[in-house]
Amino acid sequence: MTSIRKRLLLWLLVTLGVGLLAGGGAVYLAAGNTANEIADLHMRQIAGALPSRAFSPINVLSREDALEEHIVVQIWDRAGTSLYLSDRASLMPPRGESGFATVRFAGSDWRVYNETVGENAVQVAQPMSARTQMAAQMALRSVWPLMVMTPLLALTILLTVRRGLEPLDRIAHQVEQRSAESLMPIATDNTPNEVKALVGALNRLLERLGHAFETQRAFVADAAHELRTPVAALKLQTQLAERAGNETELRAALQTLHTGIDRAGHLIQQLLDLARQEEAARSSERVDCRLDDLARQSVGERASLAIERGIDLGMARADPALITGDMSGLKALVGNLIDNALNYTPRGGRVDVEVQNENGAVSMTVADSGPGIPIEHRARVFDRFYRVPGTRTSGSGLGLAIVHSAAFAHGAVIELSDRAGGGLCATVRFVACSPAG
Amino acid sequence: MRILLVEDDPMIGESVRKGLRQDGFVVDWVEDGEAAELALASHEYDLMVLDQGLPRKGGLEVLKSLRQKGSMLPVLIATARDEVPARVKGLDAGADDYLVKPFDLDELAARIRAILRRRAGRAEPLLRHRGVVFNPATREVTLGGIAVALTARELALLQAFMDRPGAVLSKAQLEEKLYGWGGEVESNTVEVYIHALRKKLGTDFIQNVRGVGYLSPRTV
Numbered sequence: 328m329t330s331i332r333k334r335l336l337l338w339l340l341v342t343l344g345v346g347l348l349a350g351g352g353a354v355y356l357a358a359g360n361t362a363n364e365i366a367d368l369h370m371r372q373i374a375g376a377l378p379s380r381a382f383s384p385i386n387v388l389s390r391e392d393a394l395e396e397h398i399v400v401q402i403w404d405r406a407g408t409s410l411y412l413s414d415r416a417s418l419m420p421p422r423g424e425s426g427f428a429t430v431r432f433a434g435s436d437w438r439v440y441n442e443t444v445g446e447n448a449v450q451v452a453q454p455m456s457a458r459t460q461m462a463a464q465m466a467l468r469s470v471w472p473l474m475v476m477t478p479l480l481a482l483t484i485l486l487t488v489r490r491g492l493e494p495l496d497r498i499a500h501q502v503e504q505r506s507a508e509s510l511m512p513i514a515t516d517n518t519p520n521e522v523k524a525l526v527g528a529l530n531r532l533l534e535r536l537g538h539a540f541e542t543q544r545a546f547v548a549d550a551a552h553e554l555r556t557p558v559a560a561l562k563l564q565t566q567l568a569e570r571a572g573n574e575t576e577l578r579a580a581l582q583t584l585h586t587g588i589d590r591a592g593h594l595i596q597q598l599l600d601l602a603r604q605e606e607a608a609r610s611s612e613r614v615d616c617r618l619d620d621l622a623r624q625s626v627g628e629r630a631s632l633a634i635e636r637g638i639d640l641g642m643a644r645a646d647p648a649l650i651t652g653d654m655s656g657l658k659a660l661v662g663n664l665i666d667n668a669l670n671y672t673p674r675g676g677r678v679d680v681e682v683q684n685e686n687g688a689v690s691m692t693v694a695d696s697g698p699g700i701p702i703e704h705r706a707r708v709f710d711r712f713y714r715v716p717g718t719r720t721s722g723s724g725l726g727l728a729i730v731h732s733a734a735f736a737h738g739a740v741i742e743l744s745d746r747a748g749g750g751l752c753a754t755v756r757f758v759a760c761s762p763a764g
Numbered sequence: 765m766r767i768l769l770v771e772d773d774p775m776i777g778e779s780v781r782k783g784l785r786q787d788g789f790v791v792d793w794v795e796d797g798e799a800a801e802l803a804l805a806s807h808e809y810d811l812m813v814l815d816q817g818l819p820r821k822g823g824l825e826v827l828k829s830l831r832q833k834g835s836m837l838p839v840l841i842a843t844a845r846d847e848v849p850a851r852v853k854g855l856d857a858g859a860d861d862y863l864v865k866p867f868d869l870d871e872l873a874a875r876i877r878a879i880l881r882r883r884a885g886r887a888e889p890l891l892r893h894r895g896v897v898f899n900p901a902t903r904e905v906t907l908g909g910i911a912v913a914l915t916a917r918e919l920a921l922l923q924a925f926m927d928r929p930g931a932v933l934s935k936a937q938l939e940e941k942l943y944g945w946g947g948e949v950e951s952n953t954v955e956v957y958i959h960a961l962r963k964k965l966g967t968d969f970i971q972n973v974r975g976v977g978y979l980s981p982r983t984v
Contacts, residue, residue: 555844556773559866563779566869570786587775714819 332488339484347477351470358465362458363438367427370398370440370451377402379445384410397457401450410447422450429455494522510537549712550598553724557591597725600659601711604732614654618661618689618757619645619682625661626680629669637674640665643694646684650757652737660733663726664693664753670726671697671751689757696750705743730755765880765923766790766940768812770800770826771842772819776865780813780842783869788903788919789876790943797821804830808940809837811876816843816854824857831858838879842867877901884927891926893980896965898926912964917942921957925970930982932973 381404399419402411412419420432425441436455441448494517501513512530515523564587568580626642633640650657668678676696683690700708704715709731712724734741738759746752767789771777774795781791792807794800797818804812812830816823827839841854846864854862860879863872877900881889891898897906903919905912914922920941924933938954958970958978970978 552844555865556776559844560773560775560779562866563776563783563869567779567782567786570783570869583775583778590775 332492335488336485339488340481343477343480343484347470347473350473351466354469355462355466358469359459359462362462362465366438366453366458366461367440370438370453371442373398373400374440374442374444374449374451377444377447377449379447381405381446382410384408397454399452401452403448405446405448407448420450420452422448491519494518498522498526510534510540546711553712554591554594554598557587557594561587561591594723594725597723597729600663601725601729601732604656604659604729604736612653613651615649615651616654616657618648618650618657618691619684621657622661622680622682622691625658625665628662629665633669633678636669636672637676638669638672639677640669641679642681643679644681644683646682648682648684648689650689652757656733656736660730660737660739660755661691663730663733664691664755667726667730668693668695668697668751668753671695673697676750690754691757692752692754694746694750694752696746696748699745699749699751700743708743709741765810765876765920766792766808766943767876768800768803768807768809769793770795770797770812770818770823771815772796772817773815776815780869780872784813784873784876787869787873788900788916789873790920790941795819797823797826800826801829804835804837807943808937811838811840811879813840813842813872813876814859816841816845816850824854827854827857827859836883838883840872840875840879842872874901880927891923893926893929894966894969896922896926896969898922907965914961914964917957918961918964921954922961922965925978925980929980932977932979934977938978 377400398413400411400413401409401419401422403409403422407422420430420437420439423430423439423441425443427438427440430437430439437452438455438458439450439452441450443449498513498518510533512533513526515526515530518526561584564580564584568577568584571577571580623642623645626640629640665678665680672678672695678696679692679694681692681694683692700715707713708715709727711728713728714724731741734755737757740756740758742754742756744752744754765788767784769777769780769784769791771780771793772795777793777795781793784791792803792809794803795818798820800812800814800818801821803809814823814827818826823841823843827841830837830839838860839858840861840863841859842863842865843850843854844865845851851862851864860882861875863875877889880900881887889899889901891900895908896912899905900923905914905919905922921938924938924941935954938958939949942949942953942957962970968981970980972978
């Protein structure tokens with residue numbers, strides 16, 4: 328059962344019912360004891376009040392008015408001759424020992440009291456059923472006010488539970504009324520403490536969601552702005568192609584148009600990679616992976632491009648290094664670092680990739696002989712779309728952002744430093760990526 | 765017409781430079797704000813096409829300091845920022861017009877011509893002077909209704925005279941108009957093209973003011 332109201336009502340009413348039964352039972356037992364004591368006393372008094380001298384037998388044929396509470400009295404003389412029997416219609420237990428006893432006679436239990444009063448022996452007897460009946464009546468008399476109260480209590484419980492849960496309904500209604508965009512916190516005034524905790528947690532979630540939305544909105548705005556530039560270039564290049572007067576001009580115009588399309592395509596690819604990185608940072612399965620193999624593979628994929636650009640690209644060191652991570656994220660990290668180095672290294676330059684494993688401390692370094700990054704810009708180069716002012720290379724401004732995002736997802740740390748002899752040295756330390764750890 | 769193009773994106777810069785050149789403008793292209801200020805200090809331009817997001821010195825900063833110096837140079841901002849506040853900011857900083865990327869080359873050229881026309885105090889798109897009609901949009905010239913074929917350099921000089929009829933233009937000013945059309949501008953280059961123009965449009969269309977420069981007289 329998932330309704331708090333139903334559950335509360337059920338348990339409160341069940342408890343109430345059980346309590347009532349237990350109470351009734353206890354009263355019944357107590358009343359039984361009391362009834363026994365009173366009736367015993369009563370029987371002794373009757374016995375004491377009976378005549379003490381011998382008298383001639385009285386023959387009571389039948390009595391309509393049986394003694395109260397079915398008490399039956401018998402009197403014998405010393406010789407054992409029955410002198411008196413209050414109710415001849417009922418069979419009576421025979422004379423017994425002096426004092427109280429409970430005997431079974433003719434199918435029912437009797438309470439009997441025997442005493443010798445002067446010349447006579449007397450017996451006062453009462454069927455137990457009469458006593459039980461009396462106890463039940465007493466118990467009923469004590470319990471009936473409770474029985475009357477029960478529906479009243481049930482009604483009160485019903486109303487209180489409904490009232491108590493009202494704030495929940497109100498908040499549910501308030502949340503229901505919201506549009507998908509509204510992330511305003513839910514009002515907590517007039518809210519009971521128990522519900523306040525829930526609303527507080529909800530409001531904190533809304534706040535986090537708001538931040539996430541804001542980041543997303545900013546990213547989309549930035550992305551749209553950044554896409555505008557290559558699209559503007561494409562439009563201009565197309566127009567120039569249209570204006571071309573002869574085949575040579577047309578060919579040249581189409582060539583630049585191709586470059587422009589490649590560039591726009593690259594930007595879109597980078598945007599997708601970044602979006603995937605940020606998604607993967609939250610949900611991705613980790614696998615064991617050899618970083619040195621990955622680096623070797625990434626270098627291999629870019630070898631022909633490097634040769635075309637006249638850049639000496641290679642692995643300077645490749646210690647076997649096993650790390651745990653998300654495969655596509657690590658690939659993006661390594662690939663974009665190398666791409667970035669290749670993009671900023673002039674013809675005749677050099678890009679060295681190293682994978683180090685110093686007793687389990689795994690790191691990767693990409694060093695280039697490009698212009699490097701001035702210290703004042705190093706903190707910002709990982710921002711999306713940030714380009715160091717005055718750079719000629721028309722990159723997407725996303726490569727290092729992707730690297731940063733992937734490194735962050737792997738708990739890795741990136742350090743930028745100057746390379747001896749000029750250029751940039753980017754080191755990624757995989758501090759939290761040891762396998763099976 | 766000599767235009768300073770300030771654009772940091774190499775592809776856009778190259779395309780705009782090519783396109784405007786085809787439309788008969790001489791284009792100097794620089795890639796950042798500081799280079800733009802250097803160019804503005806050393807040459808005389810008829811108009812500046814300015815990108816807003818520039819490295820080193822932002823487009824708006826360049827524009828503001830230009831206006832603070834009292835320059836009346838017409839400025840067209842071409843930028844990827846299309847929000848209204850950005851446009852208002854650009855125009856209030858002293859821009860004459862605002863064009864959002866991606867834009868059309870023809871529209872860019874038409875807006876440049878419109879700004880230049882307004883600056884010259886004309887409403888009529890065609891330039892008319894002494895029986896010569898010059899259409900800046902099509903670069904066509906007629907004399908008494910008959911088409912006259914002119915080279916790019918000749919057109920550049922003719923437009924200078926027709927923009928400011930009756931004003932005396934120094935040889936240095938005229939040389940500025942000839943830069944950017946290829947070939948060296950030698951000491952006698954201006955004279956060579958003046959001579960050619962006189963031959964095609966009539967000897968008295970351009971007259972010499974000794975020791976000062978040349979002018980196209982206001983009345984016949």
